[in-house]
Amino acid sequence: MAKQRASVKDVAQRAGVSVGTVSNVLNRPETVTERTRQRVETAMADLNFMRNASARQLRAGVSTTVGAILTDLGNPFYTEIARGIEDRLAVDGHALMVCSTDEDPQREARFVRQFAEQGVRGILVTPMVSTPDRLRELATFGIPSVLIDSRSDTHASVGGDHVGGGRLALEHLLAQGHRHIVFLNADKHLQQSRHRLRGAVEAITAAGLDPGTVLQVVNLSQPTASEGEQALIKLLEGPEPRPTALFCINDIVALGVIRGLRTRGLRIPQDVAVVGYDDLYWASELMTPLTSVRQPMRQIGWAAADLLLRDPLGATHTVFPPELIVRKSSDYQRPAD
Amino acid sequence: MAKQRASVKDVAQRAGVSVGTVSNVLNRPETVTERTRQRVETAMADLNFMRNASARQLRAGVSTTVGAILTDLGNPFYTEIARGIEDRLAVDGHALMVCSTDEDPQREARFVRQFAEQGVRGILVTPMVSTPDRLRELATFGIPSVLIDSRSDTHASVGGDHVGGGRLALEHLLAQGHRHIVFLNADKHLQQSRHRLRGAVEAITAAGLDPGTVLQVVNLSQPTASEGEQALIKLLEGPEPRPTALFCINDIVALGVIRGLRTRGLRIPQDVAVVGYDDLYWASELMTPLTSVRQPMRQIGWAAADLLLRDPLGATHTVFPPELIVRKSSDYQRPAD
DNA sequence: ATGAAAGCGCTAACAC
């Protein structure tokens, strides 16, 4: 039933040449006479020959697939990155394997190993703290990797400037007169979280204010809409003073926060201002258009894949500057108390 | 520099057994003595042995990766499907290769071939009209495939009921009193487009009305927000009567339409009602909360992968029923003219 | 229960 696929041997036979010649037209066509090349190519077409990538990789050691280990394929931030990666890989015909870690180190470790066994050409990863260690060993086996969206001294990386992004957001909120701000942050171990917090604190200090009194940090167990909404509820039920502004680690969390504020009849931005991060494509169309720190996700993905393919060694760090897009959710000048 | 990876040979040597035994430990541990199994496993751990998937696949013919050919990894509809696929594959340790066709048959053909060369275990694809032909040949080579989101007589498929979805949307709009409705549809060759249109027409006919006068169809070159907005502008500038309701092929198009209506000062739903499709997670939080036909994307992806892995032959069709979620964008009873 | 050896499809070195 299952027909056998044609191999180089079959092609060679049909074209009346040796397998070596077939291999040559495949890999070094310039070394083959025009005439025989034609014959071989005809034979290939006739037999519908398809190279066996496993055999090729086993023998030649060349891999043409790249693995991407992302935090969550269900999150547009990461899929935009994936799209950028894909576009770059398509340029020279590489394939992309993907997986989501959901920030579980165990899962990540499994995927790293799986990709290594597949013999991928390299690995792109939106990392956790422990990730670089897991990748170092692979590097000794000749499997390079590039970190996305956060950096490490030992690895090449491509991402946004999170310190700058945090600073931008806070500068804006301070300028709008806010003095009780809550940062709905992700896991405190994540570099992005720490960097954005650092930027926020810098902005407050630079304004001559005390971070300890101006900024309260809440770490979410997951940066999702429902966690954002939960955290908001707790804040509203908590002790005074109520915050006048919320800085959210991403737009999805902000979405949940906006929903929660609306449900409770609080006005945005008059009662509470909201700032998100990533500037996802729907941010401008929300019930309250969302102020957000924009990152060029697709470019980041593209650049990361590009780095991996051209120059995976060395610890280059490509940083894309963030951009604050001010919209209604924070567009309100607060009167001084 | 680049250390060599340990092979079964190295493991065998270190454990003082033959490579056959190592292979047995890997593939049929029950046939090996407890004691030697221990020894081999220790050796593997010591050498940090990683199986070479290429060699394994070449020799044993088993592949542990699945290819998914999706329309667009940048679109949440497809990434939710991807996430569902991924979750199912993770259950038995399969890896996922993905790519976006952007509805380009050429690209699709390239990816099909690429996956075939990789020797994937099977292919999942959100197809175009010509897709089944492209896959049929692979089936004869023993590479099964499952269509997602649209069906064919020759292939297994998993997806939503688009006829039913179109019917739901139109029944609703007709009940609200609309008699001039525009369907912002995708490519007319896509099965989803045709099915949803058929459902829409059915609903109109069932209501005793004339589809020709009630429904106008506009086919978008791409189902994107900006194309949706463009189409809207043309409609508004076009001849009377202006439509009172817009049925959009997906929520992204609806997003553009809503933006366009707002920009031009038209009220939703009083002046124009809008209905989307897919019910993406932000639909309820838009400036005008969006009525939409919900599809269980993640489940669809999961079911498709499940089908591929368990029972890829035969032409099973799994259909998930759509659900209409009514929100403000269409929540207005139109007075009879 | 374990070992020896053939061979999956391909590439690359070498011979002609």
Add this chain to the structure above:
DNA sequence: GTGTTAGCGCTTTCAT
């Protein structure tokens, strides 16, 4: 310019 051949790492008979 083309043919011959060894061998990549693994699995799998077939002996023992």
